[in-house]
Amino acid sequence: MSQDELYRTAAEGYSAALDRLARAYEANPETRRDLLQDIHLQLWRSFASFDGRCSLRTWVYRVAHNTATGHVVKQRRIREKLVGIEEIESMPSDDRNEFAASQSLALERLSNLIRKLKPLDRQIIVSYLEGMDANATAEITGLSAANVAMKIHRIKNVLTRRFHEVNPHAE
Amino acid sequence: MPNDFNPQKIWQEQPAEKNKMSLEDIHRKMQQLERKDRLTALISIVMGTGLCIFFAYIGASGHMGAHGGDALPRIGCAVLSLWSLYEAWHGYKWLWPRSSELAVTWSASLQFYIRELEKRRDYQLHVWQRAGLTWCFVGVGLLIFSSLSRVIHDRHYGWNAAPFIILTALWFPIFFRSRKRKLMKLEQEIDTLKGLETENR
Numbered sequence: 001m002s003q004d005e006l007y008r009t010a011a012e013g014y015s016a017a018l019d020r021l022a023r024a025y026e027a028n029p030e031t032r033r034d035l036l037q038d039i040h041l042q043l044w045r046s047f048a049s050f051d052g053r054c055s056l057r058t059w060v061y062r063v064a065h066n067t068a069t070g071h072v073v074k075q076r077r078i079r080e081k082l083v084g085i086e087e088i089e090s091m092p093s094d095d096r097n098e099f100a101a102s103q104s105l106a107l108e109r110l111s112n113l114i115r116k117l118k119p120l121d122r123q124i125i126v127s128y129l130e131g132m133d134a135n136a137t138a139e140i141t142g143l144s145a146a147n148v149a150m151k152i153h154r155i156k157n158v159l160t161r162r163f164h165e166v167n168p169h170a171e
Numbered sequence: 172m173p174n175d176f177n178p179q180k181i182w183q184e185q186p187a188e189k190n191k192m193s194l195e196d197i198h199r200k201m202q203q204l205e206r207k208d209r210l211t212a213l214i215s216i217v218m219g220t221g222l223c224i225f226f227a228y229i230g231a232s233g234h235m236g237a238h239g240g241d242a243l244p245r246i247g248c249a250v251l252s253l254w255s256l257y258e259a260w261h262g263y264k265w266l267w268p269r270s271s272e273l274a275v276t277w278s279a280s281l282q283f284y285i286r287e288l289e290k291r292r293d294y295q296l297h298v299w300q301r302a303g304l305t306w307c308f309v310g311v312g313l314l315i316f317s318s319l320s321r322v323i324h325d326r327h328y329g330w331n332a333a334p335f336i337i338l339t340a341l342w343f344p345i346f347f348r349s350r351k352r353k354l355m356k357l358e359q360e361i362d363t364l365k366g367l368e369t370e371n372r
Contacts, residue, residue, distance in 0.1 A: 004194055016187045023185070040192040041200050046277050059277055066276060066283040073287045080356070106181050119284050120364075129182035142279025144371040159178050 006047040010060050011040065017130060018043075018064055024114045024126045025068040035071050042067045054139065061127070061140045069119040085121045085154050088113070113158075124151045215262025222255035226310075243320075247313030254306045261302065281371070285364045292357045295350065315339070 001009070018039055026032040046063045054062075073079055083091075114125055120141060127137040134149040141148065192200075230248025276283055299305055318332050 007194065007197070011192070019187050020182065020185060037192060037196075037200060041197055041204075044194075044197045045201075049277070062277050062280060062283075065280050066278070069280065069284055070287055073284075073291060080353075103181060103184075106176070107185050110178060110181060120281060123280050129179050131179055131183070140280060142281035142371065143367070147367075147371060 003044065003047040003050075006050055006056075007044040010043060010047075010056060014057070014060050014064075018060075020130070021061075021064050021068060021126055023111055024122060025072060027111070027115060035068060038071070039064045039067045058136070058139050065119075065123045065126075065140065069123075072119055081116075082118045083116055084118055085125070085151055085158065088116065089154055089158055110159075113162075121151065124148055125155050128152050128155055212262050216259045219255050219257075219259025219262055223252045223259065226252035226255060243313050243317040247310045247317065250306055250310035250313065254303050254310060257303045257306070281364065281368055285361060285368065288357060288361050288364070292354060292361065295354055295357070 018036060022032050022036040022039065026035050043060060043063050046059070050056075050059060072082075110129075114122055117125065120143070123141050124137055124143075127140060132140075134145045134152060137143075137152075138145040138148045143151075226248045230245045230252065276286075278286075294301075315336065319336065
């Protein structure tokens with residue numbers, strides 16, 4: 001397939017996922033739009049070298065995450081405040097209504113939580129939220145599947161704990 | 172309150188922002204980037220050349236108080252003039268359309284992140300060398316030194332120059348200490364990630 005054809009296929013299959021990924025890396029809507037354009041651009045350029053060494057999905061997510069990581073790394077003031085998932089686990093919730101009634105508010109809170117994370121942990125949580133298993137995530141990140149599985153376990157704990165602090169009687 | 176809180180569902184069902192880019196958009200964006208790179212390089216070249224001429228004129232005409240045999244400010248201006256020319260060349264070499272190079276790799280994210288942090292660290296360590304800042308500070312230092320010698324002879328001039336000299340003297344240690352701290356943090360993060368890379372091989 002040509003570069004243009006590969007891009008078309010990727011854009012059709014993963015456009016919505018790339019939109020969501022951009023949200024995980026950038027809060028400001030205008031900057032997010034620029035980031036997303038950059039991701040699409042880098043993706044198209046990367047397809048000049050695509051040789052099928054990995055699946056299209058892995059390739060797309062790698063390029064997208066790497067582009068977004070570059071965006072985060074450049075913002076030194078933000079980069080220096082990022083934490084790992086282990087640190088989030090031990091932090092108290094900022095707001096007891098963290099995952100409150102409305103879906104949009106829950107999404108906003110979830111996005112804010114994700115944006116506090118360092119790039120690697122951010123990739124893992126985004127991959128988990130996109131429904132990928134530990135092996136697929138490991139292929140994208142370069143971590144071992146065991147390491148990824150452990151992080152996903154921590155992520156689930158963080159999300160469950162923050163939800164149950166709000167809804168202690170929920171089953 | 173949502174009893175069925177499902178973060179995956181919340182995440183995947185978020186409204187899409189409809190930011191599709193067509194191939195025509197991509198090609199247009201590539202051309203825009205090349206134009207922007209070219210413009211940035213041109214500005215750098217023009218400014219560098221302009222500053223070169225400015226410092227050469229100042230040094231030659233003696234406006235910086237380079238009276239008679241006072242060579243220091245003239246040498247300072249000459250150094251700054253050459254440094255500005257170097258910056259113009261630097262702008263051409265590093266900024267001229269590089270959009271054809273792929274800025275992002277398709278390597279696994281861990282390796283990419285380590286490399287990005289190393290690039291930041293190396294830039295911090297070598298920015299003086301790369302940008303010829305040593306020569307810039309030598310030139311500025313020569314100009315300040317000649318002002319200092321005038322301070323000794325001219326108290327009025329000294330009062331005017333004193334705040335600038337004090338601020339510069341305060342700024343240097345603060346800048347270098349802050350830079351050293353930031354480099355150490357960066358190095359620690361790189362080491363942690365490399366440890367992770369070794370673990371995961």
